[in-house]
Amino acid sequence: ETGVTQSPTHLIKTRGQQVTLRCSSQSGHNTVSWYQQALGQGPQFIFQYYREEENGRGNFPPRFSGLQFPNYSSELNVNALELDDSALYLCASSWAGTGGFNEQYFGPGTRLTVT
Amino acid sequence: AQKVTQAQTEISVVEKEDVTLDCVYETRDTTYYLFWYKQPPSGELVFLIRRNSFDEQNEISGRYSWNFQKSTSSFNFTITASQVVDSAVYFCALSDLFDMRFGAGTRLTVKP
Numbered sequence: 001e002t003g004v005t006q007s008p009t010h011l012i013k014t015r016g017q018q019v020t021l022r023c024s025s026q027s028g029h030n031t032v033s034w035y036q037q038a039l040g041q042g043p044q045f046i047f048q049y050y051r052e053e054e055n056g057r058g059n060f061p062p063r064f065s066g067l068q069f070p071n072y073s074s075e076l077n078v079n080a081l082e083l084d085d086s087a088l089y090l091c092a093s094s095w096a097g098t099g100g101f102n103e104q105y106f107g108p109g110t111r112l113t114v115t
Numbered sequence: 116a117q118k119v120t121q122a123q124t125e126i127s128v129v130e131k132e133d134v135t136l137d138c139v140y141e142t143r144d145t146t147y148y149l150f151w152y153k154q155p156p157s158g159e160l161v162f163l164i165r166r167n168s169f170d171e172q173n174e175i176s177g178r179y180s181w182n183f184q185k186s187t188s189s190f191n192f193t194i195t196a197s198q199v200v201d202s203a204v205y206f207c208a209l210s211d212l213f214d215m216r217f218g219a220g221t222r223l224t225v226k227p
Binding site: 102 | 119148150152158159160161162165206208210212213214215216217218219220
């Protein structure tokens with residue numbers, strides 16, 4: 001059983017640029033959530049996708065957007081990068097009968113640095 | 116608004132000591148879910164437990180136990196006979212169907 005994978009591992013971008021982060025869910029999972037984790041803090045919920053539809057969103061602006069594909073892999077897109085976007089971005093997948101948050105399996109994260 | 120408070124920023128114990136990590140939550144929902152996750156030095160968060168708001172039974176899993184008390188809005192986590200491998204950051208989290216909130220985490224260091 002393959003776990004949750006994320007790419008790239010590290011990324012350096014310049015303020016104002018756009019970035020796409022990718023996540024491959026664990027086999028059999030239909031729900032993916034994205035989180036932002038600043039250094040020394042807990043993960044902050046960005047949004048969740050369930051069966052390719054956004055199914056909940058945290059307090060993040062519209063320049064954070066996402067996609068979930070039929071194979072349940074996912075992308076997180078961030079436009080107009082700001083210095084404060086520098087963080088570890090975590091993807092988590094789970095199986096949910098009707099959406100929501102069950103036991104989530106987290107990937108290793110993508111470390112984004114905005115300069 | 117939902118909120119999770121983990122007042123203990125860091126805890127240090129000696130191996131074989133028992134340790135309790137505190138978690139206090141706030142929510143207006145009647146249906147909600149509580150979680151504990153472990154983030155070891157390697158970085159990936161690991162699921163430990165999920166509890167729904169209608170199930171206040173305490174749970175024990177090996178050296179781990181959880182005490183859920185709705186009257187005090189707390190969901191505390193106890194490690195019995197701690198081991199060095201328990202060293203990690205532990206996060207308590209609260210969710211409804213559409214939102215998930217993590218606490219700031221408690222860094223546990225278990226010394227040999």
